[in-house]
Amino acid sequence: MSGESWEMVIGLEVHCELATETKLFCGCPNDFGAEPNTYVCPVCLGLPGSLPVLNERAVEFALRVGEALHCDIAEESIFHRKNYFYPDMPKNYQISQYDEPVCGNGWLQVGERRIGVERAHLEEDTGKTAHVGGGGGRIHGADHSLVDYNRAGVPLLEIVSKPDLGSPEEARAYVTELRSVLEAIGVSDVKMEEGSLRVDANISLRPPGSEKLGTRTEIKNMNSLRSLARALEYEAGRQAGVLEAGEAVFQETRHWDEEAGRTHSLRSKEESHDYRYFPEPDLVPLLPSDEWRERVRAAMPELPAARKARLLSAWGISDVEAGVLVSTAGLADYAEAAVAAVSAAGDGAADGAGRAVANWVTGDLLAHLNETGAAPSALSLSPAGLAELVRLVADGTLSRPLAKEVLGAALAGEGGGSPAAIVAERGLAQVSDERELAGVVRAVLDAHPAEVDRYRSGEDKDRKKLRGFFMGKVMAETKGRGNPQVLNRLLDATLAGS
Numbered sequence: 101m102s103g104e105s106w107e108m109v110i111g112l113e114v115h116c117e118l119a120t121e122t123k124l125f126c127g128c129p130n131d132f133g134a135e136p137n138t139y140v141c142p143v144c145l146g147l148p149g150s151l152p153v154l155n156e157r158a159v160e161f162a163l164r165v166g167e168a169l170h171c172d173i174a175e176e177s178i179f180h181r182k183n184y185f186y187p188d189m190p191k192n193y194q195i196s197q198y199d200e201p202v203c204g205n206g207w208l209q210v211g212e213r214r215i216g217v218e219r220a221h222l223e224e225d226t227g228k229t230a231h232v233g234g235g236g237g238r239i240h241g242a243d244h245s246l247v248d249y250n251r252a253g254v255p256l257l258e259i260v261s262k263p264d265l266g267s268p269e270e271a272r273a274y275v276t277e278l279r280s281v282l283e284a285i286g287v288s289d290v291k292m293e294e295g296s297l298r299v300d301a302n303i304s305l306r307p308p309g310s311e312k313l314g315t316r317t318e319i320k321n322m323n324s325l326r327s328l329a330r331a332l333e334y335e336a337g338r339q340a341g342v343l344e345a346g347e348a349v350f351q352e353t354r355h356w357d358e359e360a361g362r363t364h365s366l367r368s369k370e371e372s373h374d375y376r377y378f379p380e381p382d383l384v385p386l387l388p389s390d391e392w393r394e395r396v397r398a399a400m401p402e403l404p405a406a407r408k409a410r411l412l413s414a415w416g417i418s419d420v421e422a423g424v425l426v427s428t429a430g431l432a433d434y435a436e437a438a439v440a441a442v443s444a445a446g447d448g449a450a451d452g453a454g455r456a457v458a459n460w461v462t463g464d465l466l467a468h469l470n471e472t473g474a475a476p477s478a479l480s481l482s483p484a485g486l487a488e489l490v491r492l493v494a495d496g497t498l499s500r501p502l503a504k505e506v507l508g509a510a511l512a513g514e515g516g517g518s519p520a521a522i523v524a525e526r527g528l529a530q531v532s533d534e535r536e537l538a539g540v541v542r543a544v545l546d547a548h549p550a551e552v553d554r555y556r557s558g559e560d561k562d563r564k565k566l567r568g569f570f571m572g573k574v575m576a577e578t579k580g581r582g583n584p585q586v587l588n589r590l591l592d593a594t595l596a597g598s
């Protein structure tokens with residue numbers, strides 16, 4: 101983009117697969133990764149004479165999302181048929197909500213800004229098409245296509261933001277926050293890589309300060325937060341080029357090509373009349389009772405923003421650390437369990453346990469999770485194990501570098517994931533014994549009389565360097581296990597004395 105001459109206007113449509121046991125309108129399992137076409141029945145295959153029955157749990161999840169996003173819950177909402185023809189949709193229509201969605205007019209707090217949520221509505225997912233055989237055939241270069249209907253009829257909640265987002269970074273922050281909220285309220289496993297969270301973006305440009313919206317394009321096929329930001333960045337640059345050449349942006353749907361790092365035209369944007377919506381005649385209106393909505397409201401768990409604020413003040417950790425804890429799946433649960441285990445032990449480690457735990461969890465532990473792709477709950481180091489490590493540091497058994505080594509070993513499964521066992525096996529315990537360390541200091545100084553003389557008579561600059569030299573020698577002598585505080589004190593005393 102050329103300088104600051106354009107303002108980005110971005111709106112996002114997030115499709116969230118709801119983690120119900122069964123599909124939206126039938127009893128087939130809602131599960132990922134099964135043999136193709138094993139989770140199907142007459143209803144989700146759209147066979148003649150079959151009738152849909154609405155999944156109560158899916159509605160409850162939609163109400164939870166509405167509650168978390170401060171939406172108005174419609175007292176009455178209805179389902180529509182959205183008609184279009186595609187092989188992965190067996191009925192040739194999708195049951196969705198159109199002008200009367202279950203949730204409307206909400207918001208999500210993202211950093212300092214409140215981003216509007218236009219609506220959230222229930223709909224069924226489509227099946228999946230796979231193009232196979234690389235013979236350069238007519239279907240995307242493939243010989244033929246296979247269709248898997250296991251996903252057909254899986255419940256989706258489509259959450260549509262208002263065009264309130266002003267940059268790729270803000271779009272990314274919105275999805276991150278929304279993902280944490282959806283995870284915290286237990287309605288979805290929010291895995292972008294498995295498609296249980298899918299994001300489409302609308303973007304247009306306008307001169308700064310202008311009220312009028314420019315022509316927008318819709319971008320599809322972004323499979324990670326990183327691709328979302330990259331795609332928006334690219335598309336903003338492309339639109340700026342078009343506008344600056346004096347041409348008009350064409351309203352269309354564009355496909356993000358991750359490898360090429362660009363978008364390309366997919367099709368001209370459909371208008372709603374292209375879908376010939378009409379009310380679904382086989383379903384009654386959805387009328388969630390006041391009692392039901394009250395029950396949902398009363399059972400709402402703590403939301404990430406509130407949890408972040410609580411951890412910030414209770415543990416005295418940084419804003420960044422608290423943010424990382426609540427926005428990484430399962431991480432805050434892990435950290436809270438570790439802190440609880442430290443406190444339960446009832447020794448001096450309880451003071452500052454939150455800060456110590458947050459430090460390990462958002463540092464070494466998170467790096468390990470990112471590297472291995474594991475979930476916190478699957479680590480060989482349990483929260484109780486981390487609590488053990490924190491206590492070993494607090495009582496002086498382990499120095500910080502030794503603790504780091506033990507943590508690495510525990511994460512690799514050594515010692516059954518028990519830091520205490522690893523310390524015993526490797527003989528790693530920090531040495532704080534004064535007499536033992538005094539002997540080491542004396543021996544090192546005796547072995548370097550010339551350096552000791554220079555230290556005692558030398559200039560200031562040299563003294564600092566020599567001091568470091570002695571410390572290095574005694575540390576090496578203790579194989580890194582000497583307690584640095586005790587060693588420093590003994591060194592000072594011995595060098596100042598005889």
Ligand SMILES: [Zn+2]
Pocket residue numbers: 123126127128139140141142143144145253
């Ligand atoms: Zn079915």
